Amino acid sequence: MSVPVLSIRNLHITFESPLGDLHAVRGVDFDVSTGELLGVVGESGSGKSVTFLAAMGLLPSRAKISGSVVLDGEELIGACPRRLRSVRGRLLSMIFQDPLSALNPVHRVGDQISEMLQSHQKISNRAAGMKSVELLDLVGIPQPDDRAMQYPHEFSGGMRQRVVIAMAIANNPKVLIADEPTTALDVTVQAQILEVIQRVQEKFGTAVVLITHDLGVIARVASRVSVMYAGRNVEKGEVDAIFDHSSHPYTRGLLNSLPREGTERLEPIKGFPPNMLRPPSGCSFSARCQFALPECSVELPQLRQFGDLETACIRAEDIFVAGAQTR
């Protein structure tokens, strides 16, 4: 295992609000290495996006952040804004969910990519323009020199997301964070976008963090997976291991709710995600967990090594066995 290029340790994020403190992220750890694609899975409100927005320094000032985010040996939490701006877009890039609103409607597409280039490199307008066309070609936009002169609304959803990807990789960043890049797109287009991301990764060796709630996407492209729930890591491991013998009730619940061949009834996870203004003591999943014991509500379970997975459940063994029965 090579040294991770992005390392997040014990990250806590709290938002001050008129209704109280919202504990969005409660001590998470992540590692991503060069050339690796880490999938981060969780539902809305699990804190997965917020974690990486914090790494980028894009959270509003009312967010209280503590912990460590080390990118290529450099600590980002607490770094001065100037330094963060220099890192953003150059070493660390992010793409977001809705490609239409992510692009400025009044600027040409080529110009928006050139802007990314020129903010971090000293190159002329002309050179930037040519590089933009190259990038558009790389992400699979046909007739890139014509298309570079067009405006975002003249592109379809999938095309726009390709443009966004081209923009994000313009400066060959070490890490690319993709926050639900395919959620707003059709299924067929989803596959194309994932393929573009993989192609980019192969070509440049970029480390990719793919945030999603869609396990199908994870299965397709991720090499490692980290599952988040209520602001904490609940399970981590290689993708095959997770899909085959996950040992956390939440991940199992997610896997079971996927329709599969032979499924007769869909099995949702009962209950609702907890209120992060007043997180429950102990395991935050216990209220919805069929394996819950009284001890679960007492203490927050920590991630521990369980075979080839890391799981935050005191009953991992039982979950494993229960899972084996349905395999």
Add this chain to the structure above:
Amino acid sequence: MRSSRIIHIGCCAFADYGTVRGQSVGAKASELFLAAQKIAWLGTDDIGRDIYSRLIYGIRVSLIIGLASAIISVAVGCVVGAVAGFRGGLFDDVVMRITDLFLAFPFLVALLVVRNMLGALSWLSPIIGNSGSIRFIIFLLAIFGWMGVARIVRGQVLSLKEREFIEASRAVGASRRYIILRHLLPNSIGPIMVALTFSVVGAIIGEATLSFFGYGPQAGAGTTSLGLLVGAAKGAVQTGFWWMAVFPCAALVIISLCINFIGDALRDATDPRLEMGQ
């Protein structure tokens, strides 16, 4: 803070108590042009009338004109706007062009010209009064007021028209009139209320402007309005009797401020984009 302002306006509307001197009390030479003092709280004007009392009466008249014409504007504007928005087509086009043109024209110019025009149509006087009366002013201002309301209502109807509950109504066979009256208008109460408040302010200021130039309600025995008071003060400015101008001006500003406040608050309260409700 807001409720106290509403109370303030309310008091002015019931102006019968609190006035120290009546309107038509004869002038006494020693009482001309007095500054604020005990027998006349805000001073006296050029023929010895107490400004405070005149102010209260004037505010009452202005408020009546404002409210009355705003109510008419809103009534007409709602109907026209809803029908135009809902039916679309030629009616909508024509209404929009007319309102566009009128609204683009300098307000005062249009007001003056239409005023004279209406005054000259003698067959209208039995209905709306002669051109010096308050009734006339109310109608005149209402004619301009409905257009702004119609646009707002039309916009609201256009956005509601495509919603599912309207489609459902149609699918069940509801008539157009039913849909407009029972679904579209009640759901537009927010913007309509806002339009109402701004119509009131517009009417009050419109009346004040007209009176300023001498085209407002003619000062008969005892009638006065804020605009007339300010207009009469124009001459006073040069001679330095500041109270004649400042108090009516201040009253006008405070009243329009209050009503604007109410309108703004209403708009915020009914704006669907705000997450916190009221």
Add this chain to the structure above:
Amino acid sequence: MLRYVVRRIAWAIPTLLLVTFLVYVALRLGTNPVNSYLRSNPRASAEKIAQYKELNGLGSNYVTGYWGWLKHYVTLDWPRSIKGSREVLPALKDALANSLRLGAAATVVGVVIGLGIGVFAALRPGGRRDVTVNTAAFIGISIPPYISAILLQLLFAVYWSRWFGHTLFPTSGVYPPGHSGFNAVLMAKHMALPMIVVAIQIIAVYSRYMRSSLLDVMNSDYMRTARSKGISESQILIRHGMRNALIPVVTIAALDVGSIVGGLIITENIFDYPGMGLYFLRAFNDGDFPLMMPWMVLIVASILLFNLIADVTYAWLDPRIRLE
């Protein structure tokens, strides 16, 4: 786009005709031109009266009358004012020049300050300066221009000289009475007060528009993308924020001309400033038909022109809009 402009201009002509016809009817009905003429010229001969009627198209019915007027108007054979037989065109030109100067100065000052304040407030929404700006703008809107005009006049005409011994800003006319020739400083001094009055109105409206437009823009997703590119805050504000926020503001600006003219009328009246506003009021009060009609035509034409400018500017600024 050129085709669009040409088509709009082509449409403007029948619109102009229709509207001027309506204006003609309204004025003829409302101001009773013949009576007004007789009032101002009680000893006019029958021949002169007939000539007046003919030049102004005040013949038998409205349609032929209008047609008669139109013929004279288009051939620049304009009748003279009923008061003292002044020529209309020079008077109109002077008034226009004065008002344009005043309006342009007020607009430039008002828009620059207004937009600036709006941006200033939007950068820290909900903060102290935002609340202050909002309240101030609110009060500004609630004060009709003639109130501020009167108050300012009071302040400067009476009290300033009383307190300070000299007149800083004169309160009437373009030049002091009896002055001839061109003097920029004097002109500026005389224009200062009316300009401030009109500018206050403009500032109040535009600061609110700019603030809300910029706030909307700042909260959009592409701003987040811009930040994630790592460009500086000022670049983000100007290149991304302002560029988008200005679009709705600009369109409203061009359409707002009517209200600026309205404010001008009142302000010019109070400050005795001989511009388009005062011109109209005097003509209206006298019932001076020959003076009023050309004025109306000019106003309508400018409204149509500004509408067109607004639409074209909007399409130019926002590539999502395509004019058909």
